[in-house]
Amino acid sequence: MMFKRAVMGFALACCLGSAVSAQEPKMGGTINAVIQPEPPGLNLAMIQNGPTQMVSGNIFEGLLRYSPKLEPLPGLAESWTISEDGKVYTFKLKPGVTWHDGKPFTSADVLFSIDMLKQTHARARGNLVQLEKVEAPDDLTVVFTLKQPFGPFIGIFEVGSMPMVPKHLYEGTDFKTNPYNNAPVGTGPFMFKEWQKGSFIHLVKNPNYHEKGKPYIDDIYWQIIPDAAARSVAFETGKVDVLPGGSVENFDVPRLSKLKDVCITGAGWEFFSPLAWMWLNNRSGPTANKKIRQAIMYAVDRDFAKDVIWNGLGKVATGPSASTIKFYTDDVPKYPYDPAKAKALLKEAGYNGEKIRLMPLPYGETWQRWGEAVKQNLQDVGLNIETVATDVPGHNQKVGDWDYDITFSYLYQYGDPALGVARNYISSQIAKGQVFNNVEGYSNPEVDKLFAEGANATPDSKRKEIYEKAQKILVEDVPVAWLLELQFPTITHCKIKNLITTAIGVNDGFRDAWIDK
Amino acid sequence: MLSFVLQRIVKGVIVLLAIIVMNFFLIRLAPGDPASVMAGEAGASDQVFVTQLREKFGLDKPLPEQLLIYVKGVLSLDLGFSFRQQMPVSKLIMERLPATLLLTLTAFVISLVLGIFFGTLAARWPGTWADTAITVGALVFYATPLFWIALIAILLFSVQLDWLPSFGYETVGANYSGFAHAIDVGAHLIMPAMTIGLFFMATYTRMTRASMLEVKRLDFIKTARAKGLTQNVIQRRHVLRNALLPVVTLAGLHTGTLIGGAVLTETVFAWPGIGRLMYEALLQRDYNLLLGVFVVCSAMVLIFNLVTDLVYRLVDPRIEFTT
Numbered sequence: 127m128m129f130k131r132a133v134m135g136f137a138l139a140c141c142l143g144s145a146v147s148a149q150e151p152k153m154g155g156t157i158n159a160v161i162q163p164e165p166p167g168l169n170l171a172m173i174q175n176g177p178t179q180m181v182s183g184n185i186f187e188g189l190l191r192y193s194p195k196l197e198p199l200p201g202l203a204e205s206w207t208i209s210e211d212g213k214v215y216t217f218k219l220k221p222g223v224t225w226h227d228g229k230p231f232t233s234a235d236v237l238f239s240i241d242m243l244k245q246t247h248a249r250a251r252g253n254l255v256q257l258e259k260v261e262a263p264d265d266l267t268v269v270f271t272l273k274q275p276f277g278p279f280i281g282i283f284e285v286g287s288m289p290m291v292p293k294h295l296y297e298g299t300d301f302k303t304n305p306y307n308n309a310p311v312g313t314g315p316f317m318f319k320e321w322q323k324g325s326f327i328h329l330v331k332n333p334n335y336h337e338k339g340k341p342y343i344d345d346i347y348w349q350i351i352p353d354a355a356a357r358s359v360a361f362e363t364g365k366v367d368v369l370p371g372g373s374v375e376n377f378d379v380p381r382l383s384k385l386k387d388v389c390i391t392g393a394g395w396e397f398f399s400p401l402a403w404m405w406l407n408n409r410s411g412p413t414a415n416k417k418i419r420q421a422i423m424y425a426v427d428r429d430f431a432k433d434v435i436w437n438g439l440g441k442v443a444t445g446p447s448a449s450t451i452k453f454y455t456d457d458v459p460k461y462p463y464d465p466a467k468a469k470a471l472l473k474e475a476g477y478n479g480e481k482i483r484l485m486p487l488p489y490g491e492t493w494q495r496w497g498e499a500v501k502q503n504l505q506d507v508g509l510n511i512e513t514v515a516t517d518v519p520g521h522n523q524k525v526g527d528w529d530y531d532i533t534f535s536y537l538y539q540y541g542d543p544a545l546g547v548a549r550n551y552i553s554s555q556i557a558k559g560q561v562f563n564n565v566e567g568y569s570n571p572e573v574d575k576l577f578a579e580g581a582n583a584t585p586d587s588k589r590k591e592i593y594e595k596a597q598k599i600l601v602e603d604v605p606v607a608w609l610l611e612l613q614f615p616t617i618t619h620c621k622i623k624n625l626i627t628t629a630i631g632v633n634d635g636f637r638d639a640w641i642d643k
Numbered sequence: 644m645l646s647f648v649l650q651r652i653v654k655g656v657i658v659l660l661a662i663i664v665m666n667f668f669l670i671r672l673a674p675g676d677p678a679s680v681m682a683g684e685a686g687a688s689d690q691v692f693v694t695q696l697r698e699k700f701g702l703d704k705p706l707p708e709q710l711l712i713y714v715k716g717v718l719s720l721d722l723g724f725s726f727r728q729q730m731p732v733s734k735l736i737m738e739r740l741p742a743t744l745l746l747t748l749t750a751f752v753i754s755l756v757l758g759i760f761f762g763t764l765a766a767r768w769p770g771t772w773a774d775t776a777i778t779v780g781a782l783v784f785y786a787t788p789l790f791w792i793a794l795i796a797i798l799l800f801s802v803q804l805d806w807l808p809s810f811g812y813e814t815v816g817a818n819y820s821g822f823a824h825a826i827d828v829g830a831h832l833i834m835p836a837m838t839i840g841l842f843f844m845a846t847y848t849r850m851t852r853a854s855m856l857e858v859k860r861l862d863f864i865k866t867a868r869a870k871g872l873t874q875n876v877i878q879r880r881h882v883l884r885n886a887l888l889p890v891v892t893l894a895g896l897h898t899g900t901l902i903g904g905a906v907l908t909e910t911v912f913a914w915p916g917i918g919r920l921m922y923e924a925l926l927q928r929d930y931n932l933l934l935g936v937f938v939v940c941s942a943m944v945l946i947f948n949l950v951t952d953l954v955y956r957l958v959d960p961r962i963e964f965t966t
């Protein structure tokens with residue numbers, strides 16, 4: 127027995143040893159990754175769509191990064207302190223950091239970036255609304271002073287939310303037409319080399335990167351392939367190595383993941399935590415009635431959607447917060463799939479067969495199928511559903527004009543209810559023309575008050591209490607019909623190692639990635 | 644001939660202006676605008692953001708004023724600024740135009756050469772197995788949707804046989820030059836060009852066959868036979884030459900349709916041309932870019948039609964240029 131244990135221990139040690147040596151990063155090589163649609167530009171301060179973030183997350187950096195558990199990690203700031211009253215945040219910048227053109231990165235760049243983002247970055251503008259002033263006492267120190275404590279403030283410094291832009295290249299220019307929008311200069315691990323519109327974007331290793339020894343990869347080619355089937359083929363034939371989440375149709379994911387030497391991971395979405403729901407028009411028509419909205423929750427088979435339409439990926443949502451973000455609770459009223467209960471509620475509500483317009487999300491095959499499945503679910507309980515087909519601009523216009531009864535959407539949560547949840551339910555976010563936020567028209571003074579308190583309360587235990595209460599009220603009121611916590615798996619050839627290391631996944635750049643040649 | 648060409652150019656400019664005005668209003672009838680698309684893509688938006696975008700793009704101005712600004716720009720050869728791509732439209736189009744010209748002209752040549760060749764063969768021996776095989780083949784390619792041919796070609800030649808690249812214009816990162824580059828581009832071109840070409844080839848095959856059979860029945864062919872000319876000479880010099888007129892007419896009319904075919908083919912094969920640019924601009928309601936592509940495509944169609952008229956004269960010397 128003793129011998130067996132010793133042998134097992136030796137074998138384990140051998141395996142561990144080889145595993146450790148196998149994990150030693152290797153230098154060099156090229157990663158070919160898919161990007162779709164083609165980014166409109168590469169300046170993260172100007173454009174915040176997904177493709178721009180994926181490419182430019184390699185070029186630009188934020189003051190902080192975030193672990194998969196959403197804990198802050200050093201980025202361009204090497205340390206930070208928060209005053210006891212929660213109003214003053216002091217960041218010490220990493221010394222010796224340079225822009226890709228060789229100019230030093232200093233606190234003046236941070237101040238300029240904040241100023242520019244307030245003009246060009248809708249989300250940053252919202253995040254910075256609590257900011258009273260920002261100062262730079264020296265080249266490597268930045269002090270943010272808030273009007274009042276703002277709990278999620280430490281969570282707004284990742285590269286997509288607050289990218290640092292070079293003051294010396296943007297100050298005094300027309301931001302819209304600045305040539306560096308398409309040939310960006312950042313501090314990140316990779317430098318912009320070439321963009322052949324319609325074909326590829328080429329990034330090369332930054333030899334002066336401030337994290338010594340990184341990055342390991344020499345080149346990244348972001349290949350622009352507009353057709354989802356063609357993207358699958360490109361991966362299958364080895365022409366691309368990385369399919370970021372959402373690159374291929376969902377029904378292709380199981381097939382691709384079964385191919386030889388293919389790895390798949392759902393990691394890297396913790397910060398975004400995309401949550402899918404159906405917007406129900408709270409203003410008019412049958413969906414203005416709370417009982418009918420509750421009936422819809424009971425009528426929709428969300429497990430079916432997860433298992434069949436999303437191929438088992440994701441998780442059934444319990445309410446307005448994804449389970450991966452702060453202050454989530456599942457101690458809320460539950461809505462299991464129960465057509466009988468849905469029918470009873472419809473009867474109670476006095477529903478008389480009025481037509482209800484259902485507008486699927488025009489984001490490809492998976493969403494179309496989901497629309498059809500939900501239509502069938504709702505018809506099964508006696509709702510009179512009419513499908514309205516649109517393309518993306520048409521969908522945005524109808525949503526912005528509140529011209530719908532039921533429509534699909536999914537939104538990022540940004541790690542904290544104050545950043546990504548509140549906006550969808552508070553009255554101040556009701557405004558015609560907006561594509562997101564409170565387009566359902568839900569208004570509840572108690573919820574408004576709770577979200578206002580939650581944003582500024584301290585400590586976190588107090589915030590937790592407030593947000594849990596808000597979640598319970600919302601789930602009871604059903605302003606929208608929550609569907610799934612989505613999962614967009616990243617699919618790679620297994621030779622690509624360490625691609626995803628933080629809560630924003632591929633969007634945080636390939637600084638840690640290497641190729642096991 | 645010169646005055647004919649000049650008059651056609653003047654008429655072309657008028658047609659082009661009419662196209663601009665019509666399309667300017669037409670694309671604005673579709674729901675949504677570039678600001679709402681970009682706000683949607685940003686993942687977060689507020690009223691300030693959307694208003695800023697509309698002001699930035701000049702979409703807050705009255706429509707007639709927007710049209711006036713656009714037409715003034717076009718007359719000074721400025722096609723405006725792309726809202727989404729943040730670049731001058733003319734630069735974007737000029738970057739992509741060579742790829743589309745290469746694709747469509749290759750497809751055009753393939754379809755015309757093969758179409759006339761197979762049509763002539765079928766007409767030479769009507770009712771035989773060769774005629775039946777060509778006719779059935781032509782009907783299959785004519786009836787099959789382009790995207791289906793494209794996907795099957797990718798599955799067969801890229802995934803199964805691994806003979807041809809499945810996407811793009813060239814091998815990214817290979818940095819070929821000279822002859823090696825030409826071979827590389829050629830390998831990428833085969834599938835998309837054949838996908839478009841096969842459809843039009845089918846049309847030209849059918850048209851050439853029908854037209855040649857028609858001409859063969861005419862009296863002058865009987866005269867040629869009576870003169871003792873060989874069958875091959877009759878076919879080549881008399882039948883084919885006369886039968887080509889409707890084929891040339893059709894080919895001229897097809898130039899616009901070729902670009903339409905390029906929209907789909909360029910998307911499936913990730914070919915970086917203006918067809919794809921147009922498709923993306925439409926989905927993003929990038930008005931200036933969309934109008935810019937329309938202007939360029941319309942100009943191309945007008946030029947091709949002018950060339951067709953000139954070719955008519957070469958094919959049939961009896962035709963005279965009248966203005």
